[in-house]
Amino acid sequence: MSIFIDENTRLVVQGITGRDGSFHTRQMMEYGTEVVAGVTPGKGGQRFEDRVPIFDTVEQAVRETGANTSAIYVPPPFAANAMFEAADAGVDFIVCITEGVPVLDMTRVRPFILEKGARLLGPNCPGLLSAGKSKVGIIPGNITQPGPVGLVSRSGTLTYEVVYKLKGAGIGTTTCVGIGGDPINGTSFIDCLAAFEADPETRAVVIIGEIGGSDEQDAARYVSENLSKPVVGFIAGQTAPPGRRMGHAGAIISGSAGTAEEKIQAFQDNGIGVAKRPLDVVGLVQDVL
Amino acid sequence: MNIHEYQARDILSAHGVPVPDGEVATTADEAERIARRLGGKVVIKAQVHAGGRGKAGGVKLADTPQEAREHAGRILGMEIKGLPVLRVLVAPAEDIASEAYVGIIVDRASKAPVFMVSREGGVDIEEVAATNPNAIRRQPVDPRYGLLPHQAYSLATSLYDDVRQQRAAAKILQQLYAAFVDSGASLAEINPLVTTPDGEVKALDAKINIDENELFRKPEVEALRDPSAEAPSEVAAREAGLTFIKLEGDVGCCVNGAGLAMATMDLVKYYGGDPANFLDIGGSSNPEKVVNALRIITSDPGVRVILFNIFGGITRCDDVANGIVTATRQINIDVPIVIRLTGTNEELAVQILEQAGFSAMTDMDEAVKRAVHLAKGEGK
Secondary structure, three states: OOOOOOOOOEEEOOOOOHHHHHHHHHHHHHOOEEEEEEEOOOOOOOEEOOOOOEEOOOHHHHHHHOOOEEEEHHHHHHHHHHHHEEEHOOOOOOEOOOOOHHHHHHHEEEEEEOOOOOOOEEEOEEEEEEEOEEEOOOOOHOOOOOEEEEEEEOHHHHHHHHHHHHHHHHHHHEEEEEEEOOOOOOOOOOHHHHHHHHHHOOOOOEEEEEEEOOOHHHHHHHHHHHOOOOEEEEEEOOOOOOOOOHHHHHHHHOOOOOOOOHHHHHHHHHHOOOOOOOOOOHOOOOOHO | OOOHHHHHHHHHHHHHOOOOEEEEOOOOOOOOOHHHHHOOEEEEEOOOOOOOOOOOEEEEEEEOHHHHHHHHHOOOEEEOOOEEEEOOEEOOOOOOOEEEEEEEEEEOOEEEEEEEEOOOOOOOHHHHHHHHHHEEEEEEEEOOOOHHHHHHHHHHHHHHHHHHHHHHHHHHHHHHHHHHHHEEEEEEEEEEEOOOOOOOEEOOEEEEEHHHHHHHHHHHHHOOHHHHHHHHHHHHHHOOOOEEEOOOOOOOEEEOOOOHHHHHHHHHHHOOOOEEEEEEEOOOOOOHHHHHHHHHOOOOOOOOOEEEEEEOOOOOOHHHHHHHHHHHOOOOOOOOOEEEEOOHHHHHHHHHHHHHOOOEEEHHHHHHHHHHHHHHOOOO
């Protein structure tokens, strides 16, 4: 099995005719993702690559094709509306790749999507990949293979690095999820941990965090209270200068700075093995499998 | 994006928040003229994007216009945390009866804008949060309704006992919220919010941080940017669409993705080296971006080796390779370059690099080790 997407995923791509949207749609189709529709206002009636029907609205796409998942590649000024539109059209799972969405837009989008009963991943995320079944987003398809590890991360390329090293050691994944680094996003570490716990094929979980905020600390507590499966972690940013990347905001609210040391400590206190280097994730995973 | 105190004051004032009179000066002469116009005692405040201005000597009281001129002359031209002070704010020195803190931020944990208010103002709010968290009242805001009147009033009652001051503060909180939303801020704070001996409530100091992602739709806010208040290398990086933070070491790093960039810096440290910078060339890189990145890295005389760490996904390795080749033709680079790339179009990239006389590695740890060795002048 896998989490959030699998062979039953029917994808509509919002922004399918754009530069990034078209490139990655081709990649997703090549991987085996069932892309059933595209949306670009004004281009309804055309086809993408002579195959995928394009619609003017998500509502039409869902009605005509039964799409249940959406991938959003539209530019930042239109991203909030694209998320609203997908949720309104009844899409269950919305993956927003777009980077640069204003955070105040997200304060409105998030509650709207929750009220519709849908799930949002991102924005500003690489999407997710269920090995051998389906990928939605921009994660390269060849860097992993089916296997027993679930992986959740706040970063993109660092995730690729880790799953690629796991593959090098012959270890594959169920699903790799990049939740994105924006302050307000749809799916949290905890949402993914809960889904991996419920997935019978996932036998171990890797969590990759970075400095800033307290999401990793919350996730660590959740692991010790709710997970029966072993969890391995890595935190990026141990040498980052304080006060530069993370805003004032997280620091004030939590009364703490969200440093790497603090997060590593939280992982260790809650039974999560912490890798010193990305490479060390491999050994830790081998130990727990 | 950071803006100056005087700019934040202007935004608050435009939304109706009472702020004291005051003007910005760029010379000692101007400061004297403003002090004369204001009359009485004035305060001279350095306008710079750094905390701890007071401790650094960037805030001074002056009894006379002559003294204002002297202080301004000294503060203009000083550096605070490496940033030159090019402007001072000259404002009347207020008599203060009490100092409170009010602020609003976008909070990761509540996934919403959250107000924080405290009777303990005028000090570092992080200090209060750490030592006496109960002294801070919080109120999340549903952005669909804004700060509701009863929420504003309830916050105000925790700040003041006097009903007149409570009403004044409630109004200021709603004006602060409007300023926060209109300017596309991630943080807006008034610290201190003071009362004067005759009972008035005023914003004595203001700070607003702007969400960079808002700027495409707020040209009037973008216009407030002051590049002279930022490190030149960071300005150049931003204009080239790169994220760059200068550090103290000698291994220049050029990486795609923030997480991998941080992990690369960490690994440099792990193998005994010292990173010279954080640099994320982002996704969808084109060769021009790589040329700009190399220009910025090599402008730091402390750099002794340049390390590329690229995991191609949306970034194509051949784009990066072309950028490296172009850059080395355009700029004179006299330090060794270690290149690690893997992922999208890796084979093509290796071909391009080898034809130009470079070699490429595929393993991150090996590449970092090699860069650290070269920085120390060991091996070849």
